[in-house]
Amino acid sequence: MPVAEASRNAAVLILFGPLDAVPSDRPADDVHVSRDLDVLLLARATTLRAHAGEVAFPGGRVDPGDTDAVAAALREAHEETGLDPAGVDVLGTIAPVPLAFSRHLVTPVLGWWRESSPVRVVDEAESAEVFRTPVADLLDPRHRGVTVVHRGGREWRGPAFTIEPGPDAGQHVVWGFTAMLLDALFERLGWAEPWDRDHVIALPARRP
Incomplete structure (x- = not known):
C-alpha cells in the first residue's frame, strides 16, 4: 500500500489476554481456539471529528518523547484505558501499515x-467504552x-465483525483498519474459520 506524503507515525496495541468476566457465547465444541482468550478494544467517542464512534485498538501518534512505536502504543493504551503497562509482555511488532486517507x-x-489490570474509559472526550471481547466470538x-x-x-x-461487549452495552460493528488487522492476523495465525464473504453488515448510523 502506498505511503502518503508527510505521513505521521502512529502505533496501536493488539493486546491478547486471559478471558475476563465476559464469556464467549459459543458452544465449546464450536471453538477452534482457546475459549479463555480475549482482546482489548475500545469505542471512540461519538463527538470526535475523525472516526467517531468506531471500534479501535488503543493507540495513537508517536510523540517526540516516545522511544519507539512500542513505547507509544503502551503509553496510549495506559492513557486511554488505564491499563498497567508493567503487566504487558510485548511479543513484537507488525510491519507499519500506511493509511493514506488520514496520512x-x-x-x-x-x-x-x-x-x-482493570480498564475503563479514562477520558470521555476520547472514548465511549473500553471492553474485552472473546476471540472465539470474533x-x-x-x-x-x-x-x-x-x-x-x-x-x-472490507472485512467486518459484530460484537456484543457485555450485558450493559449494545452491539458494535468492527470495520475499517481495525477489522483489516484482525482479519489478516487471524488468517496468518491459522485461526480463521470459513465465513460468508457476500454477507454485508450495515454500518452503524453516524450520530451528530
Missing part, C-alpha cells in the same frame, strides 16, 4: 496481558461479514 503510518504492536462465522463504503465515486469493501 498515518501505523505500527501494530502485539502484546500478551501477563498480569491483567472468529464465529455468524459474527463475520463485509462492509461496503462508497467514497469519491468508488466502492470500498
